[in-house]
Amino acid sequence: MKFAQEFRKALQREGFPEKWVHSAVPYGQLKKCLKKVTNELKELGLDKDTLAQLAASQKDPSAVAFHYHLDGKLTDSNHFRPRLTFFIHLQDGVAVDAKLTPSTRDFLKKVVSRTGETSDSPAYDVSHARPDISTKSTDSSPSAEQVSLPKEEHLSVQQVEVPLVFDGEFFEILQTDVSNLDALQQEEQDKLGKEITLLGQDINKATKPSKGRRARGDLETWRNIFELYLDARIFFSTRENDHGARTSAQAVEQLRWFQDQVLSRKLIHGLKLENSRQAYTRFLNMNALLLQILKFQEINSLAVTKILKSKSSSAFAPMSPPSPDFSLTIRAEFDKRTALGVSRAFPVTVQSNRLLAGNVAKDICAQMSNDLISVVPQLDDYLCPICFAVAYWPVRLDCQHIFCSRCLVKMSRKGERFCPLCRADVIMRAGLEHFDSERAAFLREYFPKEVKEKIRANERERNKEIFGPDYSDSPCSMM
Structure with missing residues (x-):
């Protein structure tokens, strides 16, 4: 089944809005236009087999080369002006290149035969082969888009541009x-x-x-x-x-x-x-x-x-x-x-x-x-980077990183001065003015369970520091 039919079926099957379907790529129209392009190339003797052989031969930098440029202009009109250009080595009016394949030589003979020029001419011109074909000849080194020639050879390079219509x-x-x-x-x-x-x-x-x-x-x-x-x-x-x-x-x-x-x-x-x-x-x-x-x-x-x-x-x-x-x-x-x-x-x-x-x-x-x-705030975005619990009683350091106050107190007691995230010397300068009251209110509103658990954990840890490691906050039991 052809792709065009599958394309139409896919647009219908997915239930796209009618406006979308009408705006889809006009694949059938493009296929018809592509047929015109191929016919136009055949009329010029540039069928796909010939061009393919030329493309294969021009892998060698000394071979006959052709270039196809789209030249899309960066304007609001989105204008394309495709250009098909040939760079052909000449000597005494005859295309020469020791590495050309027989089929490539046959193609060049067709081009030369259209000009009506003889082999005695210093260069050939195919501009009259078709009204819209332009030519340019040079004995100097080719430009960046031309094919470079061996230094020991003195060949003329004929530039033939074939501006197609339907492409x-x-x-x-x-x-x-x-x-x-x-x-x-x-x-x-x-x-x-x-x-x-x-x-x-x-x-x-x-x-x-x-x-x-x-x-x-x-x-x-x-x-x-x-x-x-x-x-x-x-x-x-x-x-x-x-x-x-x-x-x-x-x-x-x-x-x-x-x-x-x-x-x-x-x-x-x-x-x-x-x-x-x-x-x-x-x-x-x-x-x-x-x-x-x-x-x-x-x-x-x-x-x-x-x-x-x-x-x-x-x-x-x-x-x-x-x-x-x-x-x-x-x-x-x-x-x-x-x-x-x-x-x-x-x-x-x-x-x-x-x-x-x-x-x-x-x-x-x-x-x-x-x-x-x-x-919808996620808890992971409000954890203390040190204890990985909610950063309650949040302290915003001068470097703008936020930690829970309990972790900063323990770091300052150990004499650690640098922020664990950016290594700025800010911990010893932290005080009550660094307490982020707005963030604390936000955490109490959106994470009340986690805040209560963090408060209880801080109290347990503080009481162990006061009463010793054997301290337990479990309720007393009567025997």
Whole structure:
């Protein structure tokens, strides 16, 4: 089954909005335009086999060379002006190179025969072979984009530029569509970003500890939900062994694991407030939308890759297919039909901040962390770096690092002067003015259990210092 049919089926199967489907890569239109490109090249005697043989021969720096440049202009018009240029060594009007293959020599004879020039001419000109072909001849050393010649040889280098018509049309269509997809993805990403911000504000309001026991209970439940969500690493992983953005297939598995864990731990039943339950539904819908955006990006990236290049492991690697039946062998279309080798040049030349950049998951996950997950404080963010318990009676040193007062007292008694984190000489200068009263109030409000336990632990440790190591705070028992 042809890729174009699979592409259309994938767009329909995933249930994308109609606006998205209409904005997808016009794969069929590109295939038709590509056929025009191949026909145009054949008319010039530059069929794919000839160009492939020329490309193979020009690996030797002394061989006849051709270059194909896309020359995408960095302007708002996203204009492409592809250029096909040949640099041919001449001697007495005849193309010479001892390492040319017979097929390459046949190709050059065709070019010479079109000019009507004889072998007695000092150089040949193919400008009249076709009205839009330009030539440039030089006896000096070639420029950076020309082929260098051995010093002992004094050969003329004829530069022949063949500005094609339909290849420009092909890349204009592709660049325009990529730009439109970038705009669409930016629009959807902005909508999702606003929903993330609003959801964070709603959860923050619903779980204020000052609103009562049910709000404090929901706060603890949300804390557990977000802890699971961070462990799932659904769309982006920061772990060393699988660092980076997830594919849509991986994201589906991780999202399923997260939901299963929430259900098995009965966390939904822990949300007592209606606002919290509605917020959880919105949270799941938001993740589903992000997953849909990721799938749409993958499908279109795959289409761009399919139309251009031959290997998924080369410079512009596509994302993994969105579903197993969409997994097709990525074969060159433009390169396979023309042998012009654009698969590496296009991803560098094309302007794409979204579709080909593949950073949607990273951007959204960063916003989730800043605007949503952070509204439910996690205990790990408020631990003392020394005792790894909640940093109650927090002391903010001059270096701005925060520790619990008990740990700093013990360090100062030992004569330790330097901050354990940055090694600044600040511990001996700490006093009552360094007590962070706002942070202490925050910890009492959001982590009351942990604060009470820390106070009891400090009292036990202080009493042991006063009454000796055998001190016990267990209640007395009557015999």
